[in-house]
Amino acid sequence: MASATATTLFTPNPMFSTEHHSLSPSPTIPKSFTGLCKPFHSRVPTSIPFFHCRRPKFFVRATVIKWRCPKQTIPPNDTGFQKKLLYLESIGIDSFLLIENHPTVITTSLADIRSTVEYITSLDFTAIEFRRMVGMCPEILTTQVSDLIPVFTFLHREVHVPGSDIKRVINRRPRLLVSSVSKRLRPTLYFLQSIGIEEVNKHTDLLSCSVEEKFMPRIDYFENIGFSRRDATSMFRRFPQLFCYSIKNNLEPKYSYFVVEMGRDLKELKEFPQYFSFSLENRIKPRHKQCVEMGVCFPLPALLKTSEVKFQSRLDVCVNSSTPLKTSPLWSAGCDVYDV
Structure with a gap:
C-alpha cells in the first residue's frame, strides 16, 4: 500500500505540463504561497538618487538589478521580464539575489519557472521549504519539470527511498533535483554499491557528488598516508560521510594531530573513521x-x-x-x- 502511494506521488499531473503556456495579465501564485511572502524591495537602499525620481516601475526595478548585478544584461523594457520579476517576488524569491547568483533565470521563460514551482509545491513542499531550496540551489527554478520527474522516480525506484521520506531527502540535499540521473546520480549509486555500501537510501546526500572529482581523491589520500586500498575502502564503507570532508581543512590537520601529537596507530583510524567527524579544536x-x-x-x-x-x-x-x-x-x- 505504501509503495503504491509513493509511486502515485511521482506520476506527472497534466496541469504541470512543461509546454509553454500563454501568459496571463498577472502571474498566478500557488495557493501555498498566498499570504506567506512579501516583495524584497525594502532590502534595497532607498538613499540612491534614482529612487526619488518619478520613473516607471520597470525602470526602477531594472536599474536596481543593474546596480546589484552590474555584469548582467537586462532586457530593455521587456514586459515578460517584468512579469517574471513580479512573480518571483510574489512567491518570496529575492529576484535581485537570484539573478546575481544564477543569471540564467533572465532567459528562462515565466511559463517554465511557473510550471517548476507548481510541480514541486504540488508534492507538498511548503512555501518556506521551497524558498530555502532555491536559496541553496537556485538552479532549481530553471530546471524543467521533464528533468525533475526522473529524479523523483530514480530516488524512489532505484535508491529505494520510501515515498514518505522523499521530502526529507530533497530538503536536505536540494541539488539532487538539478543532477542528471544518467550522468551523475546513477553512476554515483553504482560506485557506492560497488564498495559495499548497501543502504544508499541512508546516504542520499552523496548521490549528487562526482565520483572522479570528490570520492576518488579522498580514497587516494588515505592510500597516500599509509592505508592499503582495501583498508581505505573499508573506512569509507564503515563511515560514508567521510567522503564529504575537505582534505585540506579536515582530513590533513586531524591526521597530522593524530600521528604527531597523539602518537596513535593507523589501525585505530581504520576501526574508527568517525574520528574525522569530531572537532579538532x-x-x-x-x-x-x-x-x-x-x-x-x-x-x-x-x-x-x-x-x-x-x-x-x-x-x-x-x-x-x-x-x-x-x-x-x-x-x-x-x-x-x-x-x-
Missing part, C-alpha cells in the same frame, strides 16, 4: 590533553563519543583507580570496560 585536542595530564589513554570511541559529563567521570575513575596499560589486552577493549 573543541573535542579532540582538549580531551587528548586532559588524558595526557592525567596519565591515561582511552581508545578513540571512549575518548570522543561520550558526553562531557561522562568523559570527566571516566577520567576521575581512572585517576582514582588502577587502569590498564596501553600494551595490555584490556586497553584495546576499553570501549566495553568503560561503557561507551
